[in-house]
Amino acid sequence: MEMLVTQNISMHAVESGNPVEGLTLARSMQGHTLSPRLETMFTMREARALAALGDEQAGKLFTHALSLLQDGTRSSDPPWAWWIDDDELRIQGARLHSDLCQWQDSIRLHNEHLGWVTREASGHASVVAMHALCLADMGYALTQVGAWRELEDVARTLLGSAGEITPRAYAAVRRLTRAVEGTPGAPADLRDLLHMLAAKIGESK
Template sequence: MSADFGTRLRALLTDRGLSLRGAARALNYDVAYLSRVANGRQHPSAQLAEALEELLEVSGELTALAMPKTPLSVSEAPPGPAKDIAQMKASAAYLLGHTDRYGGDTVAPAAVQVWRSAQRKLDSGEIPDKEQSGYLSAVSEAAEVAGWLLFDSGEREHARRAFLESHMLARHAGDRAMQWFALDMLAMLDTECSRPGETRRIADELLSQRRIPPRVALLARVRRGRALAQTGDRQRAMADLDAARGELEESLSPRDPGWAWWVNADEVVGHSGHALMSLGDLRGAIPTLQHSLEHATPRGVMLYRIGLLQGYTALKAWSEAEGEIYEISALLDTISSGRNRRLLREALRIVDRAPGVPSGLSSLASHTAAAVAS
């Protein structure tokens, strides 16, 4: 399926007289990532497919090719570990695609069910010894996916348990790539929970490992930069984040794990915007977050707009804050993310109680908060 996408993408680029490098520049994507997709070596994200459709002026064609489908071999194969692994991967692809568009609330329970079902089979001793390692890795990935969706649903402690389980399973499987992934997810969770000390310990552990892939090291720098910003250490925080941005092109390596494909310039810029918010540099944070809106997923757009609402409120830019509330309200019927709703409620509470806030804006914030809570 990725090869079909790549073949059609190359044909469309040729028809439009556009090079891969030109397309990457226009979309602000890494050219190496786009090259891997175009050559069938990496699965395209729904976000990339939609951006390419807009650039190449086609409707629905690339998005349809990028939609995860369960291969025929999965349904036709006899029951056994190989079929279980294929089904886990197909389920993960579908659930993650849904989350990018609509948020994780409705699909998190399904992801937990996939993980727990596979875990029970593993614990029961049903998996033959010769297939244990591959099955352990697959269950580790299922736990990581469940953890991410639980995190997006606002279930922080359940997410932490899933990430810790993912790390343990990956360690037993000898799967270093999944171990790195689980640690990165734990660092992400600790950043969200304002535990900069723990985030830094994880990032430092990753960076101290020998022959760590460049993209994993880049993400560790991003996590550490966010943690340093939370402690008010601007110089070192921005040094880490600036280094991560500078390493984006150079960091691409055959050693990078498959899960690191999503790391692009907009993602790192978004983290820089949130770091600047933590440091109180609102005038620097706002244009940085605005830049990240351009290619974010719908769920990501909502997250960045919440950050912008916080920034405008702190600056007493009431008209801009009102505009952001209206923009966010338009997303509420589509995006179901407990994490984003919690962040939005906190931001709206600050608007409602801000000194000097116009009465109309205060009423709008209160009304929107009630809608979020319902």
């Protein structure tokens, strides 16, 4: 359980803007004997922290995490480690690439995740919540490359599920809205759509 808590604090440290703490925590398990799945988890957290610090070595470390996951599970893996899978790495990889401003790679991995959701997990409550967050994160990446038509599709999808958006996803929507507002050339209709989305989410809270 200590490992679960440590990696969780590392994740929240990175997400809240303290990647140095996240990196220290992710590396705190170095020297411990870990199964491939658990080593994947801490390598993934280390890579995310490095990406948040702008260190491009994060990409190589993330590739290593992908290879570790292919080594499979072990009978010693704790029950709570079930979520460490290919799709979790797609989500984390998309965010890693965004942190490094590698927008096309981020968009590609977000699309792969969303395709997996459509095929395998649509309707699951936890997946629905993550789905909105990933859509908003992908929307931010689309803003950086000026992919307005694709971004409008994302915004309309989010609008259709506004009542199910979590506070964390709402924060991502607000970040997306600010990014569009600050981007010259963003279509006025898209700005209006995002304001409508933010208002609808606010009404549901």
